[in-house]
Amino acid sequence: MLLSKEIETNLVRLQETINKYYPDPIEIDYEKHIVQTRYFSLFEQNKGDLTIIFDIKHCKIVNISKNITNFTGYNRKEFGENITLGFISLLAPDHISFINVFSTWIQKVLEDLNKHYRYEHFLNCWGIKFYNKAGETMKWHLSALPLELDAEGKPLLVFISIQDITHLMKGDDYWIRGVFGREEKKISVYHSNEDKTAEQEILSEREKEVLKYINQGLNTKQIADVLGISPNTVDNHRRNMLARTGTRDTTALIHLCKMTGIV
Numbered sequence: 001m002l003l004s005k006e007i008e009t010n011l012v013r014l015q016e017t018i019n020k021y022y023p024d025p026i027e028i029d030y031e032k033h034i035v036q037t038r039y040f041s042l043f044e045q046n047k048g049d050l051t052i053i054f055d056i057k058h059c060k061i062v063n064i065s066k067n068i069t070n071f072t073g074y075n076r077k078e079f080g081e082n083i084t085l086g087f088i089s090l091l092a093p094d095h096i097s098f099i100n101v102f103s104t105w106i107q108k109v110l111e112d113l114n115k116h117y118r119y120e121h122f123l124n125c126w127g128i129k130f131y132n133k134a135g136e137t138m139k140w141h142l143s144a145l146p147l148e149l150d151a152e153g154k155p156l157l158v159f160i161s162i163q164d165i166t167h168l169m170k171g172d173d174y175w176i177r178g179v180f181g182r183e184e185k186k187i188s189v190y191h192s193n194e195d196k197t198a199e200q201e202i203l204s205e206r207e208k209e210v211l212k213y214i215n216q217g218l219n220t221k222q223i224a225d226v227l228g229i230s231p232n233t234v235d236n237h238r239r240n241m242l243a244r245t246g247t248r249d250t251t252a253l254i255h256l257c258k259m260t261g262i263v
Contacts, residue, residue: 006096007089013100014059021107021154022057028157030055030062033147037159041065050162053147056103057156060084071164073133092129092137094172101190102176105197109178109188110154117181118153121146124260126165127174127192127246139169141259163259168252175246177202177260201262202244208263210237215254215263 033053041051050071053063061084069075072090079086088099102125110118123144130138141163146155176190189202203211206227213223220238224231238250247253257263 004089004093004096006093007091010096010100011059011085011088014103017100017103017107018057018059022150022156026057026150026156028055028057028148030157033157033159034063037147040159044161048163052160052162054158054160055156056158061087062157071132071138071162072130090130090132092131095129095174098125098128098174098192101192105176105190106178107154109180109197110152113180113186115153117186119149120182121155121178121180122261123158123179124177125174126256126260127169127171129172129174137166138164139166141165141256143260165256165259168248168256169246170248171246173246175202177262179261203241203257203262207237207241210234211241211254211257211263214238214250 030053037051037053044051045065045067048067048070049065050067051065052061054060055062064076064083064087066076068079074086076083091098106123124141125144126139126141128140128142130140132138143161144155144158146158148155148157150156173191173193175192178188180186180188186199187201188197188199190197209227210223213226218226220231220234223234227234241247241253242249245253245256247256254263
């Protein structure tokens with residue numbers, strides 16, 4: 001697989017970011033984490049997910065599940081010696097900067113957090129565009145769970161689970177959402193179209209209420225009666241939720257919000 005000039009440029013920037021935030025040599029026991037996550041990885045694969053263990057410091061895919069061909073059309077051998085570069089080369093041209101945006105974003109968010117929030121966090125990205133071997137556009141949802149942190153709470157090794165959500169999404173934007181802390185939580189959301197971070201949940205509490213009743217099968221008038229608001233307000237909430245998440249319709253909205261843990 002050949003790397004475009006733009007990918008090479010973004011990889012250089014990514015390495016600069018990594019060197020800035022991880023200046024010291026780091027040794028990680030890969031085998032320990034591969035063994036510890038084996039059953040969870042099989043569970044995710046049985047759901048149809050692609051799973052990856054990724055070393056952030058060395059920008060390296062340590063382990064990837066065998067169903068990679070189902071997702072990309074390429075078998076393991078076709079990715080060559082450096083599967084990380086092969087994988088990155090599948091990014092759509094307008095989403096190539098995602099790798100650098102994400103790495104810079106997570107480090108900046110962690111820097112701004114009080115230390116006790118850093119040691120437990122969960123990340124979601126959705127709407128990321130890749131091309132498969134047939135040249136078809138795919139939109140993926142990535143959820144990332146840190147397996148090992150450094151002394152400052154920065155992730156060193158992460159377990160990534162990937163789902164194909166092409167059927168749920170519309171438009172060309174992507175989102176990054178981080179939930180930090182155990183009991184008291186901090187949430188940060190990045191939207192590529194706005195190129196800024198909001199330090200709040202992507203949906204308001206009222207919108208979550210509306211979504212809960214939509215999921216229960218209530219129609220617009222019934223939801224309005226339950227919440228004591230007008231049907232127009234219910235419809236406005238519905239439209240705003242679709243726009244904020246990039247989803248195609250209400251069914252897709254519910255699916256994505258459950259998948260990402262928003263509800």
